[in-house]
Amino acid sequence: MKYILSIDQGTTSSRAILFDNESNVIFKAQMEVKCYFPNDGWVEQNPNDIYISVLNVINECLVNANITYSDIDSIGITNQRETTIIWNKKTGVPIYNAIVWQSRQSLDLCNKWEKYKDSVHEKTGLLINPYFSASKIRFILDNVKDAQKMAENGELCFGTVDTWLMYKLSEGKIFKTDVTNASRTMLFNIKTLTWDEELLEFFNIPKGILPTVHPSSYYFGNATILNKDLKIMAVAGDQQASLFGQNCFSIGESKNTYGTGCFMLMNIGKEIKYSKNGLLTTIARQINDEVYYALEGSVFIGGAAVQWLRDELNIINNAKESEEHAYQSKEDNVYFVPAFVGLGAPYWDNECRGSFFGLTRSTNKNDIIRAVLNSIDLQVKDIIKTMEKDTSLKLKILKVDGGATDNNYLMQYQADILNVKLMLPNCLETTALGVAYLSGLASGYYKSIEEIKNIHKYKKVFYPNMNAQKRKEIDQKWKKAIKITREFK
Ligand code: ADP
Numbered sequence: 001m002k003y004i005l006s007i008d009q010g011t012t013s014s015r016a017i018l019f020d021n022e023s024n025v026i027f028k029a030q031m032e033v034k035c036y037f038p039n040d041g042w043v044e045q046n047p048n049d050i051y052i053s054v055l056n057v058i059n060e061c062l063v064n065a066n067i068t069y070s071d072i073d074s075i076g077i078t079n080q081r082e083t084t085i086i087w088n089k090k091t092g093v094p095i096y097n098a099i100v101w102q103s104r105q106s107l108d109l110c111n112k113w114e115k116y117k118d119s120v121h122e123k124t125g126l127l128i129n130p131y132f133s134a135s136k137i138r139f140i141l142d143n144v145k146d147a148q149k150m151a152e153n154g155e156l157c158f159g160t161v162d163t164w165l166m167y168k169l170s171e172g173k174i175f176k177t178d179v180t181n182a183s184r185t186m187l188f189n190i191k192t193l194t195w196d197e198e199l200l201e202f203f204n205i206p207k208g209i210l211p212t213v214h215p216s217s218y219y220f221g222n223a224t225i226l227n228k229d230l231k232i233m234a235v236a237g238d239q240q241a242s243l244f245g246q247n248c249f250s251i252g253e254s255k256n257t258y259g260t261g262c263f264m265l266m267n268i269g270k271e272i273k274y275s276k277n278g279l280l281t282t283i284a285r286q287i288n289d290e291v292y293y294a295l296e297g298s299v300f301i302g303g304a305a306v307q308w309l310r311d312e313l314n315i316i317n318n319a320k321e322s323e324e325h326a327y328q329s330k331e332d333n334v335y336f337v338p339a340f341v342g343l344g345a346p347y348w349d350n351e352c353r354g355s356f357f358g359l360t361r362s363t364n365k366n367d368i369i370r371a372v373l374n375s376i377d378l379q380v381k382d383i384i385k386t387m388e389k390d391t392s393l394k395l396k397i398l399k400v401d402g403g404a405t406d407n408n409y410l411m412q413y414q415a416d417i418l419n420v421k422l423m424l425p426n427c428l429e430t431t432a433l434g435v436a437y438l439s440g441l442a443s444g445y446y447k448s449i450e451e452i453k454n455i456h457k458y459k460k461v462f463y464p465n466m467n468a469q470k471r472k473e474i475d476q477k478w479k480k481a482i483k484i485t486r487e488f489k
Helices: 047-065 107-124 133-143 147-152 161-169 197-203 238-245 303-311 321-328 365-391 408-418 430-443 449-455 468-487
Strands: 003-009 013-019 025-032 072-079 085-088 156-159 176-178 212-214 217-222 231-237 254-258 262-269 280-287 290-299 335-337 355-357 397-401 421-425 458-462
Touching: 003 047, 003 161, 003 430, 013 047, 013 430, 025 047, 047 161, 072 161, 072 238, 072 430, 085 133, 085 161, 107 133, 107 197, 133 147, 133 197, 147 156, 156 161, 161 176, 161 231, 176 217, 176 231, 217 280, 217 430, 231 238, 231 430, 238 254, 238 262, 238 280, 238 290, 238 430, 254 365, 262 280, 262 365, 280 430, 290 365, 303 365, 321 365, 321 408, 335 365, 335 468, 355 468, 365 408, 365 468, 397 408, 408 421, 408 458, 408 468, 430 449
Parallel strands: 003 072, 072 231, 176 212, 254 397, 397 421
Antiparallel strands: 003 013, 013 025, 085 156, 217 231, 254 262, 262 290, 280 290, 335 355, 421 458
């Protein structure tokens, strides 16, 4: 039997995961990647560290699984999105650190670009923000000596992490990316599926530094540094890979990841739809000529609120304990708004801060913990309701993943307040699994999406169990809590 090797290059670590043809994890290797913080709000990584960590985890995976390259059908790469690397075309040496997606060093530049915001939204589905690659590219070209001139002379290459890894793994032969990664650069037109000439002109970015763009499930070339016959057959940004790994193949299907923050994506089908409430439109995947789009929204403080209970309030020893405390609470009238850094979609309020409501003399720590868990679900609900409004689609099932899905209380309350079924997959490595599926579809390892649906397994299903009246009451109280939180400034 052959295996598919997924490389999952994330912000904190690189992972290599080996899957068999029933999507079982055969082996998993992980290695941390160091971040540098050269200035307030700046986050950078060494591109060579990223590449070396990937080589290491691949080797660890193969050695421990006791297989050779000839046992591997194909490789899929999924990666932290938007992170920007520029290197010298001739030498393959980066001219600056990788600027990580979270980094804010190009904020001033973005403020100057506000005048382009309507154009940017229409063409790319994004909002002008330092997260996306365009302003990071501009930052490097402005700050590294002679970089703009070299870029204009065609002596530099720009890539997101997928492009960088393929370039290194192919000894400089592959200079490509896929549509999902391209759609996060703020330079890619998601309608025409080409680099947008007008945006390149606005931002003065020479087209010659950009890689060619391809479907996500596609033969990109061979990772010759490992083995001359080893084929890279899929590339996708992490959130899009996870949407595919969660089997959200059709319009309306959605997934939410409960990690430090929450990342929610809804498959909106083959037509572009724009949000009127600050959500992003992005490319979900391309297989052959078929492109699917997604709407994306995020909750800033998800599991981070549970870390706050542990590290600042010291009322739990670990995240897992929060479940038991929440079940012990007899009080459901306490509300918490975790606006530690303001509120994201659909409120977009940077100024407001967190607050508790409904405390009494008998409120105890169980009630506080329960209210904190509820607040994660209530924020997710707000995003979903916004997506439904923006798209006129109705969520029927929510696929879930991420560390905090381990919490049964959190999952059940989510099902209850949404009144939808939640499905937790057997394999929680949905990101890696997504590119394994995409890779297998390109190589013929999987014959069709139908075949994938048949092998994809679920561990648990949470069914809604709350009456409509109660749901309405919770919704009204939450809205009131948000309103008052926003007034208190
Ligand atoms: P990330 O990928 O963002 O680092 P993970 O998917 O590893 O996040 O999930 C970790 C987050 O989930 C942490 O913020 C942690 O507080 C939260 N978390 C983990 N387990 C639980 C749990 N059983 N109950 C509630 N929150 C949890």
